[in-house]
Amino acid sequence: MTMPKYLIQASYTHEGTKGLLKEGARGRRAAVEQVVTGLGGQVEAMYFAFGESDVVIIVDFPDPISMAAVSLTVKASGALHTRATPLLTLDEIDEAARRQVAFRPPGA
Template sequence: MALYMFQAAYTSEAWATQIRNPQNRAEQVRPIIEANGGKLLSFYFAFGEYDVVAIIEAPDNVSVSALAIAVAGGGGMKAQKTTILMSVEEGLEAMRRASRTGYRPPGG
């Protein structure tokens, strides 16, 4: 299974709701992830451009897209971003494969 980093920024209204009634959002999203064949590996609050970060293991891009669409449809997020993660070994293999492509830039 592949790893993904999911980042999301709450709306002002979602923050107001959390302040009035704090909730463990990891426990709220875990069933959605599991319903799509995935596993929530970790969940963090992150103060900056995005408010929460989740590391998710999932079988494929479609499963993670379904999660992202479900969260976006809920209306509590003003922005979200999903990033496919690769292990160091996968990154090194990608570089090895790239070196064998023979690609030359324009004019090169």
């Protein structure tokens, strides 16, 4: 069984950036690995970036509650602003497209 996959986009706050400068990228990767694997997940990829996001991570978690727990804890630290986006496979989208949905647009 495959685990749900998430795209995490994060930007460091002033204090988070100071921590990154102190620990380095490898130190942050190790910290991310420890958190994710501690909840039964796996880090697929982690990249640092320029622009709106400072870091982009793709992770697998056993369930959405694990992703929510990490998100809440990281946000509470004040070191990062994060966004987590569920990622769906081609098969999952094909299955969704086959499902019948009774929907009436507003005013119709």
